[in-house]
Amino acid sequence: MSTPETRKQDVEHPSQDDRSRHGRDDHALSARPQDRTPVLMARQLEKTVGSGASAITILKGLDVEIHAGESVAIVGSSGAGKSxxxxxLAGLDTLTHGELALFGESLSSLDEDGRARLRAGQVGFVFQNFQLLPTLTAQExxxxPLELSERRVDTEQARQWLARVGLEARVQHLPKQLSGGEQQRVAIARAFVTQPALVFADEPTGNLDRATGDRVADLLFTLNRESGTTLVxxxxxxxxxxxCDRTLTLDEGRLHTHDGTTVPSHGPEGVDR
Known part of the structure; x- marks a missing residue:
């Protein structure tokens, strides 16, 4: 999803018990903010690629609301359109039809730079392929994200976050000098360093073996819970x-809840159909 060209747009913790590792973090809800204002709201979201007879509609009239402090999983088969x-939802791509608001602001009314400004300092990303810049150290x-959000650049803050993910001895290492699990922990520190309101994670354990993936997942959910961040x-x-608190399944271009029901679609008047 991200390339070096998008750089200007965005950019082990103690393990938990088996119940926390392999089941929902039930105590997380009580630790999350009670504000029910949607952080993300989509209405009739549609994405079509190609044109004419070759056009393919990947997403079909999706409605979704994600509220402050929630953790929401989006699952589905390979090629379903999850990424x-x-x-x-992150404003990294543009929709074909529908309405989409991030932090209450319509993304369709913003150009690419405007969407990047809206994300800056408020949105963090964790990608399957880590997306670390190869010429920068772990600390850099x-x-x-601090540099791109025009916040005060604090090297001590970066060191503290690397220490939180267990990499205090790796601050000056380049990505090629780190294992896959270590690179993903750097990426998690990068995602949380601005104390964002929202973190997007795209297959964060997909390139890791099960044991390493479990440790990375523990870390991600621990930091998310402690920060009260919204996680998609x-x-x-x-x-x-x-x-996660909720699971949505993407199938044949539509979202379904974990119990198999379709997420309701709303017409222009806000009436379920």
């Missing part, structure tokens, strides 16, 4: 999805 949906990668997680792993 496409995540890119749309973590500092990058795309995954093919049902165990990881089960740790």
């Amino acid at each position: 496409t949906l995540l890119a749309l 990668n973590v500092l990058l 997680l795309v995954t093919h792993d049902p165990q990881l999805a089960a740790r």
